[in-house]
Amino acid sequence: xxxxxxxxxxxxxxxxxxxxxxxxxxxxxxxxxxxxxxxxxxxxxxxxxxxxxxxxxxxxxxxxxxxxxxxxxxxxxxxxxxxxxxxxxxxxxxxxxxxxxxxxxxxxxxxxxxxxxxxxxxxxxxxxxxxxxxxxxxxxxxxxxxxxxxxxxxxxxxxxxxxxxxxxxxxxxxxxxxxxxxxxxxxxxxxxxxxxxxxxxxxxxxxxxxx
Amino acid sequence: xxxxxxxxxxxxxxxxxxxxxxxxxxxxxxxxxxxxxxxxxxxxxxxxxxxxxxxxxxxxxxxxxxxxxxxxxxxxxxxxxxxxxxxxxxxxxxxxxxxxxxxxxxxxxxxxxxxxxxxxxxxxxxxxxxxxxxxxxxxxxxxxxxxxxxxxxxxxxxxxxxxxxxxxxxxxxxxxxxxxxxxxxxxxxxxxxxxxxxxxxxxxxxxxxxx
DNA sequence: TAAATAAGAGATTAATTCGTCTCTTATGAG
DNA sequence: CTCATAAGAGACGAATTAATCTCTTATTTA
Numbered sequence: 001x002x003x004x005x006x007x008x009x010x011x012x013x014x015x016x017x018x019x020x021x022x023x024x025x026x027x028x029x030x031x032x033x034x035x036x037x038x039x040x041x042x043x044x045x046x047x048x049x050x051x052x053x054x055x056x057x058x059x060x061x062x063x064x065x066x067x068x069x070x071x072x073x074x075x076x077x078x079x080x081x082x083x084x085x086x087x088x089x090x091x092x093x094x095x096x097x098x099x100x101x102x103x104x105x106x107x108x109x110x111x112x113x114x115x116x117x118x119x120x121x122x123x124x125x126x127x128x129x130x131x132x133x134x135x136x137x138x139x140x141x142x143x144x145x146x147x148x149x150x151x152x153x154x155x156x157x158x159x160x161x162x163x164x165x166x167x168x169x170x171x172x173x174x175x176x177x178x179x180x181x182x183x184x185x186x187x188x189x190x191x192x193x194x195x196x197x198x199x200x201x202x203x204x205x206x207x208x209x210x211x
Numbered sequence: 212x213x214x215x216x217x218x219x220x221x222x223x224x225x226x227x228x229x230x231x232x233x234x235x236x237x238x239x240x241x242x243x244x245x246x247x248x249x250x251x252x253x254x255x256x257x258x259x260x261x262x263x264x265x266x267x268x269x270x271x272x273x274x275x276x277x278x279x280x281x282x283x284x285x286x287x288x289x290x291x292x293x294x295x296x297x298x299x300x301x302x303x304x305x306x307x308x309x310x311x312x313x314x315x316x317x318x319x320x321x322x323x324x325x326x327x328x329x330x331x332x333x334x335x336x337x338x339x340x341x342x343x344x345x346x347x348x349x350x351x352x353x354x355x356x357x358x359x360x361x362x363x364x365x366x367x368x369x370x371x372x373x374x375x376x377x378x379x380x381x382x383x384x385x386x387x388x389x390x391x392x393x394x395x396x397x398x399x400x401x402x403x404x405x406x407x408x409x410x411x412x413x414x415x416x417x418x419x420x421x422x
Numbered sequence: 423t424a425a426a427t428a429a430g431a432g433a434t435t436a437a438t439t440c441g442t443c444t445c446t447t448a449t450g451a452g
Numbered sequence: 453c454t455c456a457t458a459a460g461a462g463a464c465g466a467a468t469t470a471a472t473c474t475c476t477t478a479t480t481t482a
Binding site for chain 1: 438439440441442443444447448449450
């Protein structure tokens with residue numbers, strides 16, 4: 001079938017075809033999206049980067065928006081974030097924030113696209129877009145917290161939900177503001193100065209006390 | 212002088228001039244920015260909204276980017292956020308976050324602009340744009356923290372800087388993700404579940420301990 | 423009142439870019 | 453080997469828009 005020849009772009013071939021070509025196109029679109037952003041990404045810039053012509057793009061996707069959406073999807077499916085399991089909550093969080101920050105520049109790309117008018121027609125907010133894209137995937141942090149709970153490191157019943165999402169909220173914030181992965185020092189600050197003090201303090205008050 | 216006539220756009224006048232006109236132009240640009248976003252804001256759409264021609268815009272700002280930056284600046288200066296002084300840190304924070312969230316949809320507009328191409332033409336990141344626009348203004352929270360320190364409520368020397376910026380980082384994050392002001396419950400969560408526990412815990416460890 | 427200034431209106435130019443279309447030729451299927 | 457398919461390359465039209473320029477006329481100032 002198709003798969004017969006796609007494994008290796010063996011030399012001798014001058015033209016890519018099928019899945020191999022499509023992957024190259026989506027990869028090029030993704031790179032453009034990350035490097036120059038949705039607004040300055042053009043069909044031709046993608047074609048040039050993929051070393052082909054715009055017609056090849058239009059044969060697959062009817063317009064720029066669909067190409068970008070496909071590229072985001074492609075990246076999400078081919079670059080899964082693996083959840084660390086170091087044995088301690090602190091190290092798990094440091095590892096997860098680091099790897100997620102490095103790998104998930106995708107989030108910035110999505111938001112860039114969203115803000116630039118990609119979804120002005122749908123009327124979705126970035127949060128809704130994020131939900132849509134990450135709907136199928138399980139939450140990264142859920143496993144880590146569950147394990148920490150089982151180890152007795154934390155008591156999930158006593159920790160307000162906002163505490164658990166805070167590190168990732170801050171990560172997204174920083175990435176949006178700087179366009180870059182979070183530096184290691186910042187990860188340590190988030191974990192050691194903000195997160196751990198809030199989850200470690202199990203004694204005393206029983207979470208959620210409002211008023 | 213100029214001010215002599217600008218107070219009231221008294222009827223009889225058919226053409227606006229000077230400060231009155233400039234304010235109308237910046238107001239129009241701001242409205243466009245908020246309603247349709249940077250990408251879909253055109254010089255003509257601003258001119259039409261201001262009931263004038265594009266030449267009037269170009270007489271004042273050399274290009275679209277400068278107009279948008281001026282509009283953001285204008286909004287910031289004409290809609291100042293007043294810093295609350297309730298007598299307690301907790302209530303000050305709740306009040307400040309509430310009023311800032313309600314008033315500062317501007318931030319979203321800034322980021323929208325930044326993501327949609329403002330930064331590609333200027334080469335700035337959203338954080339840098341934000342710095343540029345808020346450079347002259349003092350930090351909202353500085354006064355509040357200083358007063359709380361003087362009252363003995365907190366010890367600024369023992370609190371990591373990240374703790375002090377965290378509530379506002381989260382506010383920005385939420386506004387970016389939802390396009391809306393932060394709901395009151397979320398403000399209470401940020402203050403009571405995240406911020407206060409971190410600043411109140413003055414005893415024990417002496418902040419900043421890394422490693 | 424007379425002259426300088428700039429508003430209002432809009433035509434125009436130049437550049438960008440989306441999307442379509444054509445043509446040649448490498449490639450895979452039978 | 454032969455043929456249908458689609459890659460590669462690029463020309464092209466249409467639409468948008470930033471930015472300039474022209475001209476008339478209201479308004480201010482001296």
